[in-house]
Amino acid sequence: MTQNPQAMPDAQGFFGPYGGQLVPPELKQCMDEIAAAYEEIVKRKDFQDELAALFADYVGRPSPIFHARRLSDQLGGAQIHLKREDLNHTGAHKINHCLGEALLAKFMGKKKVIAETGAGQHGVALATACALVGIPCEIHMGQVDIEKEHPNVTKMRILGCNLVPVTRGAATLKEAVDSAFEVYLQDPVNTIYAIGSVVGPHPFPMMVRDFQSIVGREAREQFQTRHGKLPDHVAACVGGGSNAMGIFTAFLGDASVHLVGVEPAGEGVDKPGRHAATLSVGKPGEIHGMKCYVLENADGTPAAVHSIASGLDYPGVGPQHSYLKDIGRVDYQSVDDKECLNAFMTLSRVEGIIPALESAHAVAWAMREAPKLGKGQHILVNLSGRGDKDADYVARKLGL
Numbered sequence: 001m002t003q004n005p006q007a008m009p010d011a012q013g014f015f016g017p018y019g020g021q022l023v024p025p026e027l028k029q030c031m032d033e034i035a036a037a038y039e040e041i042v043k044r045k046d047f048q049d050e051l052a053a054l055f056a057d058y059v060g061r062p063s064p065i066f067h068a069r070r071l072s073d074q075l076g077g078a079q080i081h082l083k084r085e086d087l088n089h090t091g092a093h094k095i096n097h098c099l100g101e102a103l104l105a106k107f108m109g110k111k112k113v114i115a116e117t118g119a120g121q122h123g124v125a126l127a128t129a130c131a132l133v134g135i136p137c138e139i140h141m142g143q144v145d146i147e148k149e150h151p152n153v154t155k156m157r158i159l160g161c162n163l164v165p166v167t168r169g170a171a172t173l174k175e176a177v178d179s180a181f182e183v184y185l186q187d188p189v190n191t192i193y194a195i196g197s198v199v200g201p202h203p204f205p206m207m208v209r210d211f212q213s214i215v216g217r218e219a220r221e222q223f224q225t226r227h228g229k230l231p232d233h234v235a236a237c238v239g240g241g242s243n244a245m246g247i248f249t250a251f252l253g254d255a256s257v258h259l260v261g262v263e264p265a266g267e268g269v270d271k272p273g274r275h276a277a278t279l280s281v282g283k284p285g286e287i288h289g290m291k292c293y294v295l296e297n298a299d300g301t302p303a304a305v306h307s308i309a310s311g312l313d314y315p316g317v318g319p320q321h322s323y324l325k326d327i328g329r330v331d332y333q334s335v336d337d338k339e340c341l342n343a344f345m346t347l348s349r350v351e352g353i354i355p356a357l358e359s360a361h362a363v364a365w366a367m368r369e370a371p372k373l374g375k376g377q378h379i380l381v382n383l384s385g386r387g388d389k390d391a392d393y394v395a396r397k398l399g400l
């Protein structure tokens with residue numbers, strides 16, 4: 001059975017064979033409640049009007065598309081354009097779905113929003129949205145990550161969220177997820193879980209995609225208006241896959257547009273544990289309540305992953321990406337740490353834009369491909385975030 005990608009997922013949350021709700025019965029009931037509320041509330045005009053107003057006046061949407069002329073000239077091939085999600089309030093695309101989730105919590109009458117965070121990006125965006133909407137927010141974060149990600153921890157505290165340090169096990173993202181779900185299951189009536197990407201059990205892959213799809217709707221219209229045609233290539237980095245689904249969704253029906261998801265090859269896709277190229281070298285499996293491509297050890301446990309961009313090191317990937325790979329609609333490529341660093345520095349020095357290391361993966365792909373393409377070709381890159389958070393790390397690494 002082939003599904004129309006525009007009409008996905010099905011009622012059970014499947015994108016072809018991927019997605020679903022692989023969770024214990026008590027959690028399935030919670031997810032079904034959120035799915036039902038989503039159907040009922042998010043389609044309502046009062047919800048859509050409030051979200052649209054916040055996108056405009058709070059986030060600063062629409063974000064512009066910038067033609068990177070100097071970079072394109074230097075490469076001597078295709079024209080590179082950047083969808084500037086880095087200019088959003090809080091500096092990345094994550095605010096788009098966090099506002100949607102916080103607003104949904106308010107409309108559902110929830111008393112608290114619970115989530116986990118790895119590097120702290122989701123935590124900061126969610127704490128921001130919850131402060132704005134006026135709902136208490138509780139973020140679980142591994143103790144190891146707390147020590148590594150000081151600026152984000154400080155921001156979350158300033159924004160008034162309750163930051164819960166998780167010390168069990170390896171004290172990183174996985175333990176933070178377990179801890180946050182335990183607390184959520186103690187009171188799913190008054191609380192709601194807010195997932196940070198297009199992953200996890202249904203309805204999250206659909207819901208987060210829908211909140212992010214504003215990026216592609218804007219970009220498609222902006223590009224068409226300015227150039228009288230669509231871009232030839234649209235590229236985005238893929239960790240869980242939310243910024244990529246955000247920009248891809250509007251172009252799925254445009255057969256002429258080559259869609260490219262760029263995964264982190266870390267120190268090389270041939271080095272197990274030293275990359276996070278889930279779609280490029282993983283295989284179908286299960287993780288975090290969904291079926292999707294996964295990177296696994298021989299015994300079926302999730303593999304260790306690495307990327308210079310902490311927002312991309314995840315051993316699973318969104319179920320819709322898994323499906324789009326299988327049907328060949330999206331081309332998944334990878335970029336390693338070195339190429340990413342080079343793109344980070346080049347974009348900074350040639351265009352005066354310091355990108356997030358995550359976004360620099362998509363820029364690196366465009367820099368690799370542009371010289372092979374004609375000057376009349378156009379590549380649109382989703383610049384998912386700004387690189388302030390990465391500046392000190394890169395400067396130390398390169399001895400600047």
Ligand SMILES: *Cc1c(COP(=O)(O)O)cnc(C)c1O
Binds near residue numbers: 094197241358
């Ligand atoms: C978190 C993050 C990502 C990765 O998340 P996706 O869900 O794959 O989009 C990419 N870019 C930036 C700037 C991020 O903060």
